[in-house]
Amino acid sequence: VAEAALRLRPSRIVIDFDRTLASTRGGCAPVFGKHSLDDELRTLLWQHADVCRIGTRNQHASEIHAFLQAHGAPAVPVFHVKKHQSKACCVLDGLKEGEVALLVDDSIAELADPQLADEISVHRILFVRALL
Numbered sequence: 103v104a105e106a107a108l109r110l111r112p113s114r115i116v117i118d119f120d121r122t123l124a125s126t127r128g129g130c131a132p133v134f135g136k137h138s139l140d141d142e143l144r145t146l147l148w149q150h151a152d153v154c155r156i157g158t159r160n161q162h163a164s165e166i167h168a169f170l171q172a173h174g175a176p177a178v179p180v181f182h183v184k185k186h187q188s189k190a191c192c193v194l195d196g197l198k199e200g201e202v203a204l205l206v207d208d209s210i211a212e213l214a215d216p217q218l219a220d221e222i223s224v225h226r227i228l229f230v231r232a233l234l
Contacts, residue, residue, distance in 0.1 A: 118157060120159070132169035157192040
């Protein structure tokens with residue numbers, strides 16, 4: 103992800119929260135000490151804090167902010183995307199012609215969203231937590 107961000111120099115980076123940035127699942131509130139934060143994505147947040155935002159279906163925005171702070175991550179906007187709403191709203195909103203966005207998510211369905219599929223300015227990365 104960091105390599106893609108360096109190469110593309112996006113004007114916006116949208117990172118999913120559950121099972122991507124954090125180890126939370128199913129929209130539960132993140133708990134410091136119980137859930138973890140991905141170290142590489144936390145570094146990405148610091149390196150690109152001015153263009154990063156969280157686009158999540160998790161409705162616990164204030165808990166997410168506190169969780170990020172407790173893990174030493176910068177304060178970035180958290181956008182709650184409702185169940186039947188497209189994440190395109192937080193990816194494309196305000197993106198100008200010629201600008202590039204990067205969407206990082208663990209869900210193929212989110213990455214293949216019809217509202218984003220034809221957007222050549224949006225680069226999508228399927229994020230998989232794995233032990234190597």
